[in-house]
Amino acid sequence: SSTAVAVTPATPLKTAEMLRDAALKDDVAFDITEGLTTEVGQRMAGTEAEARARDWAVAKLKSLGFKNVRVETFDMPVWVRGEEKAEIVAPFPQKLTLAALGNSGATPPEGLRAEVIGFDSLAEFQAAHDALVKGKIVFVSHGMVPTQDGSGYGYYGAARRQGPSIASRKGAAAIVIRSIGTDHHRNPHTGVQSWAEGVTPIPAAALSIPDAEQLQRILKRAGNRPVTMHLTLTPRNIGIQQSGNVIAEVPGRDPKAPVVLAACHLDSWDLATGAFDDAAGCGITAAAAKRVMDHGQPLRTIRVVWFGAEEVGLFGGLDYMRKHPNEHAVIAESDFGADRVWRFDSRVAQTAQPVVQDIARALAPLGIAQGFTDQAGGSDIGPMAASGVPTMELQQDGTRYFDIHHTPDDTLDKIDPEQLRQNVAAWTAMLSLTSNAAVEFGPMPPVQR
Amino acid sequence: SSTAVAVTPATPLKTAEMLRDAALKDDVAFDITEGLTTEVGQRMAGTEAEARARDWAVAKLKSLGFKNVRVETFDMPVWVRGEEKAEIVAPFPQKLTLAALGNSGATPPEGLRAEVIGFDSLAEFQAAHDALVKGKIVFVSHGMVPTQDGSGYGYYGAARRQGPSIASRKGAAAIVIRSIGTDHHRNPHTGVQSWAEGVTPIPAAALSIPDAEQLQRILKRAGNRPVTMHLTLTPRNIGIQQSGNVIAEVPGRDPKAPVVLAACHLDSWDLATGAFDDAAGCGITAAAAKRVMDHGQPLRTIRVVWFGAEEVGLFGGLDYMRKHPNEHAVIAESDFGADRVWRFDSRVAQTAQPVVQDIARALAPLGIAQGFTDQAGGSDIGPMAASGVPTMELQQDGTRYFDIHHTPDDTLDKIDPEQLRQNVAAWTAMLSLTSNAAVEFGPMPPVQR
Ligand SMILES: [Zn+2]
Ligand SMILES: [Zn+2]
Ligand SMILES: [Zn+2]
Ligand SMILES: [Zn+2]
Structure with missing residues (x-):
């Protein structure tokens, strides 16, 4: 111009x-x-x-x-991740979708079979007597919801970060948690967890959120019947x-x-x-x-x-x-x-x-x-x-x-x-x-x- | 009262x-x-x-x-469904998520390896010369969007219902389609397809929508380099x-x-x-x-x-x-x-x-x-x-x-x-x-x- x-x-x-x-x-x-x-x-x-x-x-x-x-x-x-499969054997046979958490231990190649015991929060799980948990597959749920600043991750994420070590100390055979996430899709949320000092690694995985809600319903509808899971996780340290x-x-x-x-x-x-x-x-x-x-x-x-x-x-x-x-x-x-x-x-x-x-x-x-x-x-x-x-x-x-x-x-x-x-x-x-x-x-x- | x-x-x-x-x-x-x-x-x-x-x-x-x-x-x-795996071997190695379509044929147990040829619609695929397709893995995409009355399913669903038979007739090694769906999650949409009279079954599967979009980008960014897929599908008729x-x-x-x-x-x-x-x-x-x-x-x-x-x-x-x-x-x-x-x-x-x-x-x-x-x-x-x-x-x-x-x-x-x-x-x-x-x-x- x-x-x-x-x-x-x-x-x-x-x-x-x-x-x-x-x-x-x-x-x-x-x-x-x-x-x-x-x-x-x-x-x-x-x-x-x-x-x-x-x-x-x-x-x-x-x-x-x-x-x-x-x-x-x-x-x-x-x-590195290996095979990962979970199946409810009884009383309502069906497959569930999950992913191993970082540093998860492995099951035998043919998997392990154990009764599932469910908890609605990490606090409830921590308060449980070891005898109740021993030899079982622990399932820890929680109620994470979305926040703009992501602040729920610190609080609810404890189920992933500390849950596995607590489960191992209590003598659990394995732990599966509700994914640390806020969606409703069949996509599990992985993430790292580190074993506390002196703790033996056990299999540790996250169910997708629909699968975690399904497992809660299965436990509820099973009533007094034990809920048995067949869990296969074969990650390796390379x-x-x-x-x-x-x-x-x-x-x-x-x-x-x-x-x-x-x-x-x-x-x-x-x-x-x-x-x-x-x-x-x-x-x-x-x-x-x-x-x-x-x-x-x-x-x-x-x-x-x-x-x-x-x-x-x-x-x-x-x-x-x-x-x-x-x-x-x-x-x-x-x-x-x-x-x-x-x-x-x-x-x-x-x-x-x-x-x-x-x-x-x-x-x-x-x-x-x-x-x-x-x-x-x-x-x-x-x-x-x-x-x-x-x-x-x-x-x-x-x-x-x-x-x-x-x-x-x-x-x-x-x-x-x-x-x-x-x-x-x-x-x-x-x-x-x-x-x-x-x-x-x-x-x-x-x-x- | x-x-x-x-x-x-x-x-x-x-x-x-x-x-x-x-x-x-x-x-x-x-x-x-x-x-x-x-x-x-x-x-x-x-x-x-x-x-x-x-x-x-x-x-x-x-x-x-x-x-x-x-x-x-x-x-x-x-x-019944068997194993299902897809991997881009070259030029950008990575796994893709898919699910076999009903009545899909099977690959050999170790899978098959072939060049991928992509089409943006079933019509484009139908118009292609057989020689272009022969021996390749055909990928058919489409642009389905949500409608209140679900009317897109009839039109876009043709990629699933007719795509596999057309691919077999043209001599393709296999076909993968963009899932007939409207979401953006890593969950493939299966569904039935029936082989047309006299058509030989070939492996046929649907990629999740994010994976289908990924394959489109891979084809585009590969330029003149061939895109090779290793596809394993082992469904069976029981x-x-x-x-x-x-x-x-x-x-x-x-x-x-x-x-x-x-x-x-x-x-x-x-x-x-x-x-x-x-x-x-x-x-x-x-x-x-x-x-x-x-x-x-x-x-x-x-x-x-x-x-x-x-x-x-x-x-x-x-x-x-x-x-x-x-x-x-x-x-x-x-x-x-x-x-x-x-x-x-x-x-x-x-x-x-x-x-x-x-x-x-x-x-x-x-x-x-x-x-x-x-x-x-x-x-x-x-x-x-x-x-x-x-x-x-x-x-x-x-x-x-x-x-x-x-x-x-x-x-x-x-x-x-x-x-x-x-x-x-x-x-x-x-x-x-x-x-x-x-x-x-x-x-x-x-x-x-
Ligand atoms: Zn990050
Ligand atoms: Zn991250
Ligand atoms: Zn229906
Ligand atoms: Zn249906």
Whole structure:
């Protein structure tokens, strides 16, 4: 146009707002999510599938223009799923659908047959006399319902995390739990559990939610007749294998300045292609970092890390933490699906509050409110955050997260491209402002538990 | 109360309205649906599970007070599912989830390996040159979406019903279709298909919808590279086995009057407990007939029939038709889930139009509009209806029917007790009015196709 326009010098906030708005048309995050889930599929930690995912990630991040793209490998013990079958033998013969929990023990190859004893909650099970449980297959149910912040996972998830060890200590033959989830589909929710010190592994699995409700009805309608289950689970430990973190950078103008970490995890559970958990997180963080990169070199380096082996025990996050102490200005991770960000939390020093306020201002038009300013975390970055590294967190809407989480249903069709773009826009604003801020973000005191 | 109330003589319509309103508190239909799906579970036609379902049905119908409770057996060929696995070998190795279609041929025990060729519709596949297809695994997709009247099933279902025979004729090694369904869960939709005259059976299966979309993406992202699948399906024909129809009656005051038939089917597919398809239909029809029975003996006999072997080819309906010609005043069936009735269709003689009008009046307060008066059908009763037996049909809302239909997800949790009660109320009104009507309902001319 021939009309003269007054040019206002760009402030960091105005730049972030401009990049944010452009990100609402982003296609990079979806392309990464689709590519990783289609061209690799499931990528269980420590397996050849996760190795293929690393190769795919390195090629993809290089093609997007990132620098210093590399893999940092580490070793870890690997457990793999085997056969899994459950059948009610009496009084109402029928098959049930389940999936072994991570680190589950195995039944004999031909399975085991035992009476089922049911409990409506972990608390009820804990209170039961050992004699009641001994030699039986314990069934623990619960009443998890969806929440926006996903807070039910901590409480109800105890059935998965602690139930198996409690069952073993009480002398149970095996344990099956109602899946830690909020859907009603025949898709069991797997997930990791670790045996408590000195506890003998026993077979441990999660029934799909319709199957768990079916087992409750079977127990009720059986009346005084014992309910017998034939359970076959043949997972194996295949020893120490290699995993790795994929790292890529947008080098900053000041190579000595502490870096901004944008994280996700590359591995998935083995039952699905892990679109929600966590291919989308990798798409979001890389797409946002690329937008900042393409606009011009930021002050600080943005380091994109796609962690390995998150699902099975945060092996990647812990390895990275050991190798990269004292390098970070601020850290953040996307690992809660791909639905819209609704809250911005942070835990950074007073000196960085002006940056926090700019970020909050840039996020508000996306429908994101400021939440905690003294609390923020993440999955792989959790231990670093707890140790006092300054942290920011873009909270995603988790209302349907536990419908899908760790099930065969975590597939690309669950991704809403519009909500995914809102995530990229929010991350773009946050990365633009943090990577160009010359303030001190921390350190913070360690989190008291 | 001490207030004197004028008693109006009950008309058939007023009685029907009174019974209808009481049925909105019904618990019998849910109890039958829960009992059959819990205490028997899946009940595949011609198997011992279906035999257990008949025993359960006889005991239940007797305990509800029905008379002349009996089983009419018949013989039928039986096909049973075996192992089913599909894996993309190259270029993007990964497992896909599928289920064999009824009467599918088998691969060798170790599976078969072939290139996949994809088509976006049955029409596109039909138009393809045989040479393009020969020796390959054909993949047929389609774009089925939900409709209230379920009318997409006829059109899109052709991929399942005709696709396998077309594939065999063209020389394909096997066929996999996108499930005939409208959901996005990792649950394949099975269903019957019959080989056309002279066609050699080949392996035929349905991918879950997320897996079908994944295969489309794999084909697209593979570009010029061939996509190879390793497919293993080992179903078997186990020969002629026994099935049967379970019959129960509410004897009418006039034993010579043609009877009112209230039908459902007792068998289910083997992947789930068949709550929607069709335990609910059995619950609805029996609960409604019981309500009429408990109010007092109707003029005509109401015959409740829970047909065997519907899913695999209407064997029960055809056997019943041969054994019971010329016995029916009017016939009706419930076999489309358990969501609310929204339309009342009929095909009866002019002499019975006053009854049709009374039924329409009794149904209107339930939110049910009158639809066709020259068209009505059903699954097992379809051949009888087509032959000219007077028929009524309470159309159920099918918007989510094909989310669940023939999948592992057809379980009790999908039943909405309130909508189920609305069904019972509608059926109660219809059975009350038809069983007490002294008019001629037919016969009607055969349906011209
Ligand atoms: Zn995760
Ligand atoms: Zn996870
Ligand atoms: Zn049916
Ligand atoms: Zn059916």
